[in-house]
Amino acid sequence: MSAQPPTFKPFNLALVQLGQIGADKAANLEHAKEMILKASQGSSTGQKPDLIVLPECFNSPYGHVHFPVYAETIGFEHGKEFDVEKTESDSVKVLSSTAKEIGTWLLGGTIPEKASDGKIYNTAIVFSPKGELVTTHRKVHLFDIDIPGKITFKESETLTGGSSHNWFDTPFARIGLGICYDVRFPELAAVSARKGAQVCIYPGAFNTTTGPLHWELLQRARAVDNQIYFAMCSPARDLTAGYHAWGHSLVVDPMGAVVAKTEHEEDILYAHIDPEIFTQARAGIPVTTQRRFDVYPDVSKDV
Numbered sequence: 371m372s373a374q375p376p377t378f379k380p381f382n383l384a385l386v387q388l389g390q391i392g393a394d395k396a397a398n399l400e401h402a403k404e405m406i407l408k409a410s411q412g413s414s415t416g417q418k419p420d421l422i423v424l425p426e427c428f429n430s431p432y433g434h435v436h437f438p439v440y441a442e443t444i445g446f447e448h449g450k451e452f453d454v455e456k457t458e459s460d461s462v463k464v465l466s467s468t469a470k471e472i473g474t475w476l477l478g479g480t481i482p483e484k485a486s487d488g489k490i491y492n493t494a495i496v497f498s499p500k501g502e503l504v505t506t507h508r509k510v511h512l513f514d515i516d517i518p519g520k521i522t523f524k525e526s527e528t529l530t531g532g533s534s535h536n537w538f539d540t541p542f543a544r545i546g547l548g549i550c551y552d553v554r555f556p557e558l559a560a561v562s563a564r565k566g567a568q569v570c571i572y573p574g575a576f577n578t579t580t581g582p583l584h585w586e587l588l589q590r591a592r593a594v595d596n597q598i599y600f601a602m603c604s605p606a607r608d609l610t611a612g613y614h615a616w617g618h619s620l621v622v623d624p625m626g627a628v629v630a631k632t633e634h635e636e637d638i639l640y641a642h643i644d645p646e647i648f649t650q651a652r653a654g655i656p657v658t659t660q661r662r663f664d665v666y667p668d669v670s671k672d673v
């Protein structure tokens with residue numbers, strides 16, 4: 371990974387708020403492919419996406435009991451050559467060939483991943499327009515919460531938290547990665563931004579308890595405190611499923627303004643990403659050059 375981020379150029383983003391995620395993995399993959407192909411055609415106003423994003427856990431129902439059942443072995447290791455043809459992961463195969471078919475960057479949401487040590491991770495997978503798996507990100511902060519009478523969730527029952535910070539470079543931007551609950555930890559996005567990411571994108575799946583209060587607030591906060599674009603892509607809400615996703619996929623600009631958002635049904639959200647807004651935000655409110663690392667530490671140092 372080069373230290374210097376790519377020059378930030380205008381691009382179009384599409385978030386696929388996927389519905390119909392059920393118990394049948396093959397059907398989930400087929401529908402995901404169908405929706406990626408649809409997204410690649412562009413918006414009704416003619417915006418063709420350069421990068422398409424899927425939600426968290428798009429190939430299986432969401433819940434700690436499901437992760438071991440749906441987990442796939444990917445075989446990717448950071449810093450090592452990786453041949454997609456040799457992976458055992460059906461999800462990686464389908465997304466790789468789809469990205470290649472449409473010639474578009476694809477942040478293929480997350481899937482439960484079984485690592486060589488037997489541990490299971492919640493892992494985001496990213497493909498180049500040639501279908502190469504360029505990076506992965508294992509959810510660092512596991513979603514373990516207990517709000518009595520509302521929601522109890524314990525990913526750590528079956529998952530292990532990732533231990534690395536990840537981003538990827540495209541010809542138009544450096545994109546910082548995180549997954550859902552990771553958004554509650556400002557340090558991760560701060561490290562991405564200080565390492566040069568102009569945009570952060572987190573596949574996510576908030577719920578109907580925390581979603582209304584925190585989903586938009588957290589994303590606007592991460593956008594403003596780092597003066598970056600920030601987006602999260604959710605699955606659609608399915609009231610027949612065990613987990614009711616909040617939906618409301620969102621794109622926020624570096625001033626904290628909402629660029630685009632959906633409701634909770636299946637939908638494709640398009641957004642134009644404009645580097646001018648990034649440049650103006652940083653010039654007008656120059657916090658990026660006013661930090662006082664003599665008073666508090668720089669969290670991006672040594673990472």
Ligand SMILES: O=C(O)CCC(=O)C(=O)O
Nearest residue numbers: 513550551575576577580
């Ligand atoms: O932080 C939250 O309220 C929700 C997080 C979540 O749903 C997740 O990490 O999957």
